[in-house]
Amino acid sequence: MRGSLRRKFREISIYQGYVHGIVVLSLVITVLIIVPIHSFILLNASASIRVRPTAMGGLDMFFLNFTSFFLSLTLIFAVATYSEELLSGGVTLALSHPISRTSYVLSWMLASLVTTTLIYFLSILIPLLIINPSLVEALKFREIFLKILEIFELGSLLFLISSIFRGRGKAIIVGLILYYFLPMISLFAISITLVPPHQRATPLLRVMLAFYPSYRTMLPINSSPWPATVLIALASWGLTLLYAKYRMEVRS
Amino acid sequence: MLREVGLAILISGLATLAVLLVMSGQTVTSYWGFYGGTPVITSTLRGDQIDVMINGPIEVKKVEGYSYRVRVQIPAMRPQPIKPSFARAYLILSPNSKVDKVVRNELRDEGGFMRLIKTLEANEVASCDLLQGECALPIPTGKEVTLITVVRSKRGNQPYIIPDVVASLEAYIRPSRNQLIRALDAAAIGAVTVVVHYYYNKDEYSGLRSKLRNLVPLKRKGKEEKGR
Numbered sequence: 001m002r003g004s005l006r007r008k009f010r011e012i013s014i015y016q017g018y019v020h021g022i023v024v025l026s027l028v029i030t031v032l033i034i035v036p037i038h039s040f041i042l043l044n045a046s047a048s049i050r051v052r053p054t055a056m057g058g059l060d061m062f063f064l065n066f067t068s069f070f071l072s073l074t075l076i077f078a079v080a081t082y083s084e085e086l087l088s089g090g091v092t093l094a095l096s097h098p099i100s101r102t103s104y105v106l107s108w109m110l111a112s113l114v115t116t117t118l119i120y121f122l123s124i125l126i127p128l129l130i131i132n133p134s135l136v137e138a139l140k141f142r143e144i145f146l147k148i149l150e151i152f153e154l155g156s157l158l159f160l161i162s163s164i165f166r167g168r169g170k171a172i173i174v175g176l177i178l179y180y181f182l183p184m185i186s187l188f189a190i191s192i193t194l195v196p197p198h199q200r201a202t203p204l205l206r207v208m209l210a211f212y213p214s215y216r217t218m219l220p221i222n223s224s225p226w227p228a229t230v231l232i233a234l235a236s237w238g239l240t241l242l243y244a245k246y247r248m249e250v251r252s
Numbered sequence: 253m254l255r256e257v258g259l260a261i262l263i264s265g266l267a268t269l270a271v272l273l274v275m276s277g278q279t280v281t282s283y284w285g286f287y288g289g290t291p292v293i294t295s296t297l298r299g300d301q302i303d304v305m306i307n308g309p310i311e312v313k314k315v316e317g318y319s320y321r322v323r324v325q326i327p328a329m330r331p332q333p334i335k336p337s338f339a340r341a342y343l344i345l346s347p348n349s350k351v352d353k354v355v356r357n358e359l360r361d362e363g364g365f366m367r368l369i370k371t372l373e374a375n376e377v378a379s380c381d382l383l384q385g386e387c388a389l390p391i392p393t394g395k396e397v398t399l400i401t402v403v404r405s406k407r408g409n410q411p412y413i414i415p416d417v418v419a420s421l422e423a424y425i426r427p428s429r430n431q432l433i434r435a436l437d438a439a440a441i442g443a444v445t446v447v448v449h450y451y452y453n454k455d456e457y458s459g460l461r462s463k464l465r466n467l468v469p470l471k472r473k474g475k476e477e478k479g480r
Contacts (some may be wrong), residue, residue, distance in 0.1 A: 017453065020256055027256055031263045039271035047280035047318050070459035115253050119260040126264035130434045131272070132316060 009143065011103045012110070019111035019181070024080045025115065030074045031123055034067040039127040046132040068147050071120045073157040076175030078112030083162035083171040105244035109237065113155045115149055146214040146226060153229045154178045156236035163240055163248065183212050254449040257258045262442025269435035272427040274319075280318075280423045304415055317431050318423040322399060325386030328416045329405065336415070338404035339382035342372045343389045343397050365404060372400060388422070 041064070084185055124144065128135055162171040186208040209216055210228035324341040373379070377397060380387035391397055403415045 035267040039268045127268045
């Protein structure tokens with residue numbers, strides 16, 4: 001049992017290295033763009049921390065939203081590459097080696113979702129530790145956490161959809177809809193349906209916040225949507241792996 | 253994943269170092285101006301003359317990589333614009349509550365205004381004249397200081413006078429040696445991580461990955477030929 005697990009881990013590790021080789025350039029470009037922006041934000045926030053108790057004001061959150069846009073683009077690119085590999089036949093070559101479909105899909109998920117999110121988190125944490133480690137205590141990480149969680153959860157959902165409906169174009173379109181168009185449409189719908197008192201979340205709003213928890217800061221309500229977001233992400237991972245194991249057809 | 257994390261740390265370290273060096277000498281300004289005499293105003297009317305004192309604490313503690321200055325100005329006198337005969341800003345080391353009590357007592361007495369000025373001059377860290385416009389006072393870091401603005405003016409036919417004092421904190425970015433060392437440390441850690449990854453994965457690069465890398469284009473090529 002232990003030997004089998006170790007072998008599986010080794011398989012995933014090797015194939016993950018291959019996937020990383022594909023996405024590494026986009027990751028490097030993303031880091032090169034976002035780290036200077038994060039450093040600039042932190043340098044400004046750090047200077048005024050003794051004056052303003054909450055250093056991350058509206059402007060800083062704007063920058064954070066701006067850099068998270070690059071993260072979502074990198075993620076869409078990675079998932080689109082995976083989806084294209086399923087369609088083009090690269091997958092048959094990979095699966096001709098002793099690697100299971102689950103391991104193959106799991107390698108892609110780890111490389112495209114976990115690595116990308118981890119690197120985005122590092123791009124905030126490292127400038128923070130260099131410029132002013134005391135900012136770790138001063139900053140409210142809730143907004144940052146919600147944003148990262150949202151991108152990760154949407155990426156997981158995108159991965160599931162891209163496994164079923166293959167092709168780079170489809171993945172990019174679904175990614176753009178999930179990350180940019182749906183939140184805009186949802187916000188518009190909510191602005192029509194939301195009636196005072198605004199403090200109570202309507203069912204539509206609850207569903208929207210489960211998918212887009214970072215929008216909580218923009219709305220005048222007191223609710224904590226992140227457990228539902230985590231559930232959606234976990235469900236997406238589970239369904240993707242089950243689909244890979246039982247339903248994924250590989251055509252050459 | 254080790255290589256990607258290593259690369260991220262390496263790039264983050266170098267990019268932060270570059271930002272620190274580029275931003276060195278720039279100023280970050282935070283306005284927290286106390287308009288119209290808040291948080292504390294002491295005003296004494298004596299004959300045709302009015303003395304106003306405004307004080308507020310500045311909580312600037314040692315923040316690495318910056319040196320601070322407070323810029324003070326009196327953009328307006330309310331209710332009508334009048335030119336004050338005396339306007340000066342003082343930075344003193346005593347805490348605000350203590351200063352407030354002493355100064356209030358001084359202003360109550362006849363001739364107390366000049367005594368107040370002498371007391372402030374004896375205890376000042378820095379002071380500047382506000383009659384010429386705005387002025388800047390360097391703040392010693394790591395200490396709690398109190399900014400006091402004293403204004404004397406002819407009352408004229410005004411029932412009261414409130415000077416609008418605006419103070420802004422300017423932080424000059426001066427990267428400390430520790431910040432630069434931390435940035436280089438991060439870059440070094442990233443570089444070592446990448447090297448360690450390559451060292452322990454030599455086989456992988458000559459094994460499956462390279463095979464796949466070579467095979468995928470061949471497969472595509474084969475498909476294209478089949479299509480023709």
